[in-house]
Amino acid sequence: MKIIVVEDYNEMSKKAAEILIKKVQEKPNAVLGLATGSTPVGLYKELIEDNQKNGTSYKDIHTVNLDEYIGLPKEDKNSYYTFMRENLFNQLTIPEEHTNIPNGNNQDLLEECDRYEKIIDALGQVDLQILGIGSNGHIGFNEPGSSFTGQTHIIDLKESTRQANARFFESIDEVPKQAITMGIGTIMKSKEILLLASGTAKAEAIRGTIHGEVTEDLPASILQTHPNVTLIVDKEAYSLCE
Numbered sequence: 001m002k003i004i005v006v007e008d009y010n011e012m013s014k015k016a017a018e019i020l021i022k023k024v025q026e027k028p029n030a031v032l033g034l035a036t037g038s039t040p041v042g043l044y045k046e047l048i049e050d051n052q053k054n055g056t057s058y059k060d061i062h063t064v065n066l067d068e069y070i071g072l073p074k075e076d077k078n079s080y081y082t083f084m085r086e087n088l089f090n091q092l093t094i095p096e097e098h099t100n101i102p103n104g105n106n107q108d109l110l111e112e113c114d115r116y117e118k119i120i121d122a123l124g125q126v127d128l129q130i131l132g133i134g135s136n137g138h139i140g141f142n143e144p145g146s147s148f149t150g151q152t153h154i155i156d157l158k159e160s161t162r163q164a165n166a167r168f169f170e171s172i173d174e175v176p177k178q179a180i181t182m183g184i185g186t187i188m189k190s191k192e193i194l195l196l197a198s199g200t201a202k203a204e205a206i207r208g209t210i211h212g213e214v215t216e217d218l219p220a221s222i223l224q225t226h227p228n229v230t231l232i233v234d235k236e237a238y239s240l241c242e
């Protein structure tokens with residue numbers, strides 16, 4: 001596990017962008033695994049800025065997102081479908097059919113999980129998977145207790161996760177109770193993983209990820225066993241590791 005400690009959120013975003021852009025330059029048809037939430041927003045801004053300045057091309061890139069809420073219409077401002085369009089896809093010329101996000105409105109959600117896992121398989125390995133981390137150590141929406149070998153599945157969101165994400169909604173009651181998420185087994189198949197964390201709220205989870213026991217109680221701890229993981233953490237997120 002390679003650990004890069006940076007000053008703040010801005011530096012974390014720039015460093016992550018450097019790594020991702022290098023990957024796209026080396027492999028213009030790379031498969032990128034993408035995350036939502038506050039953590040990667042700065043990274044996505046950097047990618048857009050670089051694309052405008054330097055013309056890095058994403059036309060042959062394919063993307064797979066980690067997760068999507070169940071039951072929010074695609075057009076809802078809080079769906080991850082809308083998040084990705086607003087924060088990245090609309091600004092990069094990446095063909096819509098190259099982008100993949102689970103459909104949380106499929107009438108048959110089990111079939112949707114199966115469909116999504118097959119899409120990822122068909123793309124071959126994810127070349128670079130971007131991860132954020134929940135303050136309870138979740139990756140994707142794999143909450144504590146999730147199986148380390150799990151594939152794409154339906155998950156009941158923990159109350160703490162719903163509370164953390166309530167900041168985007170009018171009230172906690174509007175935060176969906178379930179999501180579809182890539183499993184930890186799916187995530188671990190990625191060739192390379194880049195986990196980003198910023199702020200003291202993530203410090204405990206980062207300490208466990210780096211120094212803790214590998215346990216399903218802290219899903220991100222499994223990353224200790226992956227051959228190619230980089231953590232980019234700011235000083236606050238790293239503060240309990242020193």
Ligand code: F6R
Pocket residue numbers: 034035036037038039040066067131132133134138139140141
């Ligand atoms: C989002 C995701 C989640 C978030 C995590 C942190 O696609 O998979 O694991 O990365 O909940 O969220 P933020 O970045 O909002 O603190």
